[in-house]
Amino acid sequence: MFQKVLIAEDQNSIHKGLENILKDLKIKEIATAQYCDDALLKIKASLNTANPIELLITDLSFKEDHRDRTLTSGQELIRAVMDVQPELKIIVFSVEHRIGKIKKLIEVSKVDAYVEKGREESREMIKAVRAVLKDEIYYSHNLAQLIRSADDISQTDIYDELLLQLLAKGLKRNQIASYFEEKDLPARSLRSIEKRINKLKVLFDANTSEQLVAIAIDRGII
Amino acid sequence: MFQKVLIAEDQNSIHKGLENILKDLKIKEIATAQYCDDALLKIKASLNTANPIELLITDLSFKEDHRDRTLTSGQELIRAVMDVQPELKIIVFSVEHRIGKIKKLIEVSKVDAYVEKGREESREMIKAVRAVLKDEIYYSHNLAQLIRSADDISQTDIYDELLLQLLAKGLKRNQIASYFEEKDLPARSLRSIEKRINKLKVLFDANTSEQLVAIAIDRGII
DNA sequence: TTTGTATTTACGGTTTTCCGCATAAAACTA
DNA sequence: TAGTTTTATGCGGAAAACCGTAAATACAAA
Numbered sequence: 336m337f338q339k340v341l342i343a344e345d346q347n348s349i350h351k352g353l354e355n356i357l358k359d360l361k362i363k364e365i366a367t368a369q370y371c372d373d374a375l376l377k378i379k380a381s382l383n384t385a386n387p388i389e390l391l392i393t394d395l396s397f398k399e400d401h402r403d404r405t406l407t408s409g410q411e412l413i414r415a416v417m418d419v420q421p422e423l424k425i426i427v428f429s430v431e432h433r434i435g436k437i438k439k440l441i442e443v444s445k446v447d448a449y450v451e452k453g454r455e456e457s458r459e460m461i462k463a464v465r466a467v468l469k470d471e472i473y474y475s476h477n478l479a480q481l482i483r484s485a486d487d488i489s490q491t492d493i494y495d496e497l498l499l500q501l502l503a504k505g506l507k508r509n510q511i512a513s514y515f516e517e518k519d520l521p522a523r524s525l526r527s528i529e530k531r532i533n534k535l536k537v538l539f540d541a542n543t544s545e546q547l548v549a550i551a552i553d554r555g556i557i
Numbered sequence: 558m559f560q561k562v563l564i565a566e567d568q569n570s571i572h573k574g575l576e577n578i579l580k581d582l583k584i585k586e587i588a589t590a591q592y593c594d595d596a597l598l599k600i601k602a603s604l605n606t607a608n609p610i611e612l613l614i615t616d617l618s619f620k621e622d623h624r625d626r627t628l629t630s631g632q633e634l635i636r637a638v639m640d641v642q643p644e645l646k647i648i649v650f651s652v653e654h655r656i657g658k659i660k661k662l663i664e665v666s667k668v669d670a671y672v673e674k675g676r677e678e679s680r681e682m683i684k685a686v687r688a689v690l691k692d693e694i695y696y697s698h699n700l701a702q703l704i705r706s707a708d709d710i711s712q713t714d715i716y717d718e719l720l721l722q723l724l725a726k727g728l729k730r731n732q733i734a735s736y737f738e739e740k741d742l743p744a745r746s747l748r749s750i751e752k753r754i755n756k757l758k759v760l761f762d763a764n765t766s767e768q769l770v771a772i773a774i775d776r777g778i779i
Numbered sequence: 780t781t782t783g784t785a786t787t788t789a790c791g792g793t794t795t796t797c798c799g800c801a802t803a804a805a806a807c808t809a
Numbered sequence: 810t811a812g813t814t815t816t817a818t819g820c821g822g823a824a825a826a827c828c829g830t831a832a833a834t835a836c837a838a839a
Contacts, residue, residue, distance in 0.1 A: 345676045348574030355573065369676050398654075398675040400699070430652070432620075453620040454567045454591050477622070505768030508796065524818050529797070544796085545770045546727030552774050730826065746788050751827070766826085 336468065337424075338386050339364040343374035343393040343412060344428070353392070353428075356460055371397055371406035375415050382420060390467065391416060392460075395429040395436075413444050424467045426450060428460065433555025434481050441474065448473040490538060491556065494520060498531055499551045502544060508532075559646075559690065560608050561586040565596035565615040565634060566650070575614065575650075578682055593619055593628035597637050604642060612689065613638060614682075617651040617658075635666050646689050648672060650682065655777025656703050663696065663704075670695040712760060713778065716742060720753055721773045724766060730754075 340362050342353055350367055357365050366381075366388065368374035374393065381387045395409035406412050409427060416423055426448040427440055440446050448463040450456060450473075459475040466473035497520075501511050508528055515523035522531065532544060539554075541547040551557045562584050564575055572589055579587050588603075588610065590596035596615065603609045617631035628634050631649060638645055648670040649662055662668050670685040672678060672695075681697040688695035696704070719742075723733050730750055737745035744753065754766060761776075763769040773779045 347679050349570045352570030352573045452568050502767045503771035505764030542727030544767050545724045548767045548771050549725035
């Protein structure tokens with residue numbers, strides 16, 4: 336079993352529960368952090384010791400407060416951690432259920448497991464830790480099917496994503512075209528922008544561009 | 558201090574933490590429920606006993622799973638509870654930070670306290686329980702100022718809200734006008750709908766209707 | 780009731796979005 | 810390389826959104 340584990344999570348009510356689970360799994364040392372920056376510091380520090388941290392369990396969203404932060408989310412923490420300790424195992428533990436975000440974590444950030452917060456979280460966390468120990472990828476029960484059915488999202492590329500973001504930010508069609516022009520992106524003409532929006536409307540079954548933005552937000556694409 | 562408290566929360570890692578806090582506050586009996594429906598049942602059942610539940614601590618969002626549910630959210634639970642036991646004290650404990658939703662809870666549902674899940678949650682929960690015991694209203698630290706600054710939202714009435722919902726659902730301007738016509742709502746002409754959208758765009762500083770929908774979702778209005 | 784004010788509605792014109800079509804450019808294939 | 814397919818662009822017209830204005834209606838105070 337893992338010797339040393341770090342929990343990055345700002346909800347202190349969760350710490351106790353999580354620690355109990357890990358203790359039952361015979362994990363010797365459990366460190367905690369309430370801020371992403373602290374988590375990164377602890378990981379860096381432990382690298383030069385006899386027993387470095389072997390597993391990071393992290394939430395995705397961390398509340399803002401008075402403290403200045405450089406890392407503001409689990410995603411950023413994960414990216415930073417990969418730089419200093421690429422072999423570190425990572426389990427994401429979050430309420431995030433939007434399949435777009437989760438797919439990105441697994442495919443882009445290469446996290447080892449995703450456990451959704453909810454009724455089965457304790458059981459799922461145990462399974463996840465055991466799976467990760469065996470170098471397996473694990474995502475909680477109800478997610479497996481969702482990920483397969485979310486191919487529509489994979490069909491949206493980074494330009495679609497940018498386009499949706501610009502729409503949500505209040506740019507008009509021709510302003511978006513100008514933006515694409517400036518940034519030297521492909522398919523920058525007004526007509527191409529229009530066609531791209533239309534393609535997305537068909538893909539997400541949206542009647543209007545307002546609904547398209549609502550769906551994109553709901554699915555966690557933007 | 559309260560004699561009997563019910564916690565409605567589907568994250569089982571949180572239960573332990575909350576229970577510890579409540580025990581420290583000398584609360585004798587702590588009941589828990591993972592589903593809204595179960596919570597309501599327990600409240601109803603306790604009404605006919607010698608010591609009924611005096612305080613309900615509830616989350617807002619409950620995950621869907623295999624079980625059929627009639628009550629699917631904390632908001633619905635609160636509404637149902639008010640019918641059977643109007644004098645029951647209620648503390649909402651949630652990650653919801655969108656001021657629109659929170660304001661509605663306090664003003665419409667008349668909950669006694671709102672504690673935001675996060676770093677200070679334990680301390681805030683203790684404060685909340687003590688305040689509610691003294692018949693006071695309590696909402697966590699960082700919220701007090703936000704609520705005051707959210708007057709813009711109070712300026713949106715139920716028709717604005719409906720309008721935003723219909724926009725997000727993909728109805729066109731004239732379809733919205735027809736909808737208002739059918740439902741016999743005031744200001745049902747196309748021009749009035751347009752003006753209302755325009756008013757909202759000014760209010761929320763949105764350039765386009767797409768951005769307006771994005772902002773409305775972000776602020777928890779729809 | 781009258782008067783004044785605010786809201787709602789209708790009309791008309793401008794801008795933006797939407798969409799089909801034709802051509803041009805690019806990517807791909809044999 | 811030449812031919813084929815896909816993608817991008819430009820143009821024009823229709824539909825929808827946008828916006829000012831004025832008449833009609835609703836509402837409140839006098």
